[in-house]
Amino acid sequence: MxxxxxxxxxxxxxxxxxxxxxxxxxxxxxxxxxxxxxxxxxxxxxxxxxxxxxxxxxxxxxxxxxxxxxxxxxxxxxxxxxxxxxxxxxxxxxxxxxxxxxxxxxxxxxxxxxxxxxxxxxxxxxxxxxxxxxxxxxxxxxxxxxxxxxxxxxxxxxxxxxxxxxxxxxxxxxxxVNCASRGLSMRFTGKSAHASEPENGTSPMGALSDLMPALTALSQGSTQDADFTLVTVTHAAMGAPAFGIAPGEATLYATLRTLTDDRMSALCETALALMQDAATRHGLGVEHDFHDVFFHxxxxxxxxxxxxxxxxxxxxxxxxxxxxxxxxxxxxxxxxxxxxxxxxxxxxxxxxxxxxxxxxxxxxxxxxxxxxxxxxxxxxxx
Structure with a gap:
């Protein structure tokens, strides 16, 4: 029919x-x-x-x-x-x-x-x-x-x-046929300060500057490879849209992709280790969450x-x-x-x-x- x-x-x-x-x-x-x-x-x-x-x-x-x-x-x-x-x-x-x-x-x-x-x-x-x-x-x-x-x-x-x-x-x-993926949201907390005295605060700028290239550097191979990974930074925001305040908080979003679910577990561990290391080195608090979780x-x-x-x-x-x-x-x-x-x-x-x-x-x-x-x-x- x-x-x-x-x-x-x-x-x-x-x-x-x-x-x-x-x-x-x-x-x-x-x-x-x-x-x-x-x-x-x-x-x-x-x-x-x-x-x-x-x-x-x-x-x-x-x-x-x-x-x-x-x-x-x-x-x-x-x-x-x-x-x-x-x-x-x-x-x-x-x-x-x-x-x-x-x-x-x-x-x-x-x-x-x-x-x-x-x-x-x-x-x-x-x-x-x-x-x-x-x-x-x-x-x-x-x-x-x-x-x-x-x-x-x-x-x-x-x-x-x-x-x-x-x-x-x-x-x-x-x-x-389709990759596993998930969104990783990170929120960094430091201390704001007057823009004329940034030394009196704890800015997340250094952590974001270090972390964004470190995360994207985790990408490797193509989907023809069992170890394929792709990390895409999709959003970043820091402080208030003002000229008189040195920022004290920031958010960063990234999407993680792998060919299989097993490989995703390892990628998540590595990304979270980088996040925690950046927060520790720059004296920041950090929280994270996962969103839009897709299995392969x-x-x-x-x-x-x-x-x-x-x-x-x-x-x-x-x-x-x-x-x-x-x-x-x-x-x-x-x-x-x-x-x-x-x-x-x-x-x-x-x-x-x-x-x-x-x-x-x-x-x-x-x-x-x-x-x-x-x-x-x-x-x-x-």
């Missing part, structure tokens, strides 16, 4: 409606409402809402026993002002669907349409519209929700559109083989382009309890990059993504 021209037009309209009304991680109540409104007419066998916050899952049952197969899309948008002349551009200042989660949701809705017309022969398909992917909190919250226990999958699949790859071309490999995303060999088979059956070209990638993705958490795999669907070589203010999901990917997911479901469940 394939989507009709009418389906594609309606799914495009659905995607653009989501695009006009972006909501940030943890705030996706209206997005979830729109998803539910589109799902209910398709008469799924079961609908769960409020999973891990605003998550929505719908179930299509087969008539014979079999595995549970989950397909995931994301609901949340980004705190970035959209710069676009498109009629469907964001209507919410400072927020935009600039990563394509609106398009991923439209693909999952396309799969729901096909399943509503023909249930799987066995097992069941779960369509998971997940909240809060951008902060790394959503998948963990969904999995921890007791409601998810009733649909816990044997297999889990997802996709992400990928600018830089030819339109409709797929990047796919087994093994690690690893494609299971069996699940990835199923994706390869579906792509080959559909004649969709694929290779290892761009993989593993530096960017993080919280879909990896589903792989802790299921055989999971994620593919990367080309959005066009010259397409605006993800998280850019002029990015917009290519609607031509909706039927392609739907066909891939539908083929996987049929191959597994009949």
């Amino acid at each position: 394939t989507l009709t021209n009418s389906d594609i037009a309606e799914l495009t309209a659905f995607r653009r409606d989501l695009h006009r009304h972006p909501e940030l991680s943890g705030e996706e109540s209206e997005t979830a409402r729109r998803v539910l409104a589109a799902l209910v007419p398709l008469a799924p066998d079961r609908v769960l809402s409020g999973l891990g916050g605003h998550g929505v899952a719908t179930v299509f049952e087969g008539t014979a026993p079999g595995p549970t197969v989950l397909f995931r899309a994301e609901l949340d948008a980004l705190p970035i002002e959209e710069r676009s002349d498109a009629p469907h551009r964001s209507q919410v200042p400072g927020k935009g669907h600039l990563c394509g989660h609106d398009g991923h949701s439209a693909i999952l809705m396309g799969l729901a349409r096909l399943l509503s017309r023909r249930r799987p022969a066995r097992g069941r398909v779960v369509l998971m519209f997940q909240p809060a992917e951008e902060t790394g909190a959503g998948a963990a919250a969904v999995i921890a929700d007791s409601g998810f226990d009733t649909v816990s999958p044997d297999f889990a699949f997802s996709l992400h559109n990928m600018p830089g790859l030819p339109l409709g071309h797929v990047g796919l490999i087994p093994g690690p 995303c690893e494609n299971h060999p069996e699940a990835t083989s199923l994706l390869f088979a579906a792509l080959d059956a559909l004649g969709i070209p694929h290779d290892a382009s761009g993989l593993p990638m530096r960017a993080s993705e919280d879909f990896g958490r589903f792989g802790h309890g299921a055989r999971s795999s994620m593919l990367f669907l080309g959005a066009g070589r010259a397409h605006a990059a993800l998280h850019n203010p002029d990015y917009d999901f290519p609607d031509d990917l909706i039927p392609i993504g739907t066909r891939i997911f539908s083929q996987v479901a049929r191959d597994l469940l009949g």
Whole structure:
């Protein structure tokens, strides 16, 4: 079964409606409402809402026993002002669907349409519209929700559109595909002083001057290397914006990336040792915290083989382009309890990059993504 021209037009309209009304991680109540409104007419066998916050899952049952197969899309948008002349551009200042989660949701809705017309022969398909992917909190919250226990999958699949790859071309490999990452925030406290008498205070300037290059120097290798690490300083602030005060406090933010979770533990230890050393040498107090924690995303060999088979059956070209990638993705958490795999669907070589203010999901990917997911479901469940 394939989507009709009418389906594609309606799914495009659905995607653009989501695009006009972006909501940030943890705030996706209206997005979830729109998803539910589109799902209910398709008469799924079961609908769960409020999973891990605003998550929505719908179930299509087969008539014979079999595995549970989950397909995931994301609901949340980004705190970035959209710069676009498109009629469907964001209507919410400072927020935009600039990563394509609106398009991923439209693909999952396309799969729901096909399943509503023909249930799987066995097992069941779960369509998971997940909240809060951008902060790394959503998948963990969904999995921890007791409601998810009733649909816990044997297999889990997802996709992400990928600018830089030819339109409709797929990047796919087994093994690690997305890096582990986490944000490290540091707050240094000293003593402010009059700017004419800086010797009477304890400034954090020296600590920041030492620490920023020391942290970035921890970066090494590429994602082709098991020991790949990348540290990016993302924010620094010191004192008040005034000319009469020598600063007595400062904040520093950095993002840590590694190819695997094991390597992340070692990188965190090294970064914190550098932080503490800088504070001690400059006579400062220091506190830290971790934010936006993403585990690495690893494609299971069996699940990835199923994706390869579906792509080959559909004649969709694929290779290892761009993989593993530096960017993080919280879909990896589903792989802790299921055989999971994620593919990367080309959005066009010259397409605006993800998280850019002029990015917009290519609607031509909706039927392609739907066909891939539908083929996987049929191959597994009949």
